[in-house]
Amino acid sequence: MENGLVVQIEDVSFRYENENVLEHVSLTVPKGAFLGLVGPNGSGKSTLLKCVLGLLKPNSGRIFLFGEPIESFREWHRIGFVSQKANSFNRSFPATVEEVAASGLAAKRGLFRPLTHEDRRAVEAALAAVGLSGLAKRNIAELSGGQQQRVFIARALASKPDLLILDEPTVGVDARHVHEFYELLGDLNRRGLTLILVTHDIGTITDRVTDIACLNKRLYFHGKAEEFEHLGNEAISQFYGHPLHVLSHEHERAE
Numbered sequence: 001m002e003n004g005l006v007v008q009i010e011d012v013s014f015r016y017e018n019e020n021v022l023e024h025v026s027l028t029v030p031k032g033a034f035l036g037l038v039g040p041n042g043s044g045k046s047t048l049l050k051c052v053l054g055l056l057k058p059n060s061g062r063i064f065l066f067g068e069p070i071e072s073f074r075e076w077h078r079i080g081f082v083s084q085k086a087n088s089f090n091r092s093f094p095a096t097v098e099e100v101a102a103s104g105l106a107a108k109r110g111l112f113r114p115l116t117h118e119d120r121r122a123v124e125a126a127l128a129a130v131g132l133s134g135l136a137k138r139n140i141a142e143l144s145g146g147q148q149q150r151v152f153i154a155r156a157l158a159s160k161p162d163l164l165i166l167d168e169p170t171v172g173v174d175a176r177h178v179h180e181f182y183e184l185l186g187d188l189n190r191r192g193l194t195l196i197l198v199t200h201d202i203g204t205i206t207d208r209v210t211d212i213a214c215l216n217k218r219l220y221f222h223g224k225a226e227e228f229e230h231l232g233n234e235a236i237s238q239f240y241g242h243p244l245h246v247l248s249h250e251h252e253r254a255e
Contacts, residue, residue, distance in 0.1 A: 005064070006066060006163050007052060008029075009062075010061055012048070012058045015059055021217065022217060023218045025048065029194065029211075030194075031162075034186070034194075034210045035196045036197050036199060038205070046198065049167055053079070078162045079163045080157055080165070082149075082155075084198075095139070097140055097151050098137060100152070100155055101151060101155050102119070102158065105158050123154075126155070126158045127154050129157055129188065130150040131150065135147070145177065146176075149169060153169075161193075162194060163196070164194070164196075166185070166196070167198045168200070178201075186208045206228060209225050211224055212224075214228070
């Protein structure tokens, strides 16, 4: 039974052979939240996502999705995922924006089943949500990196998920388009979509997310973005294990 929490992680630990990757991690993601998951390389962020997506099984602890134990959860269409490898696809692949977005329905509809009228409307709505309605028939290889990443978000949105998870989504995206990309995520969140974003760009996301979790094998911080900003660079550097200066990008938004 759903309890208002989209994701609930309780005392989760994970290890690869003799290496501890996650140590007793507990956090919750309530409905409507925009969680920024930050931490240094090798801190376990992607591993934690894989546990939430059911791709890895924790050595200990429990995970609940929409109030249901992950072991019995079956409504995977409720979760959209954009990986950091999304932009590394074969750019010469002859597929239109519409076709790539529609491929997000494969898990829900089946790989070779034709799209229904309802499916096509869902794809149209997903492309509209990311501002690409006018490019539906364009070959994806003709788009900019920022536009291509929007296509992959549309692909994740096509199944009308309640949770969107993004793992380093701006990798390979031109710096000029990163700002508008984060603006898109903020807009999706304001429309009611729950998001989990893994990123290294702390200064940018603190102005946009509602909550932040700082992970370095253990969970060092989990709270509101405003609380995280008030910690100061020294405390945040301790989480990361090396000196770190967090620069707010608020001035960029004002330009």
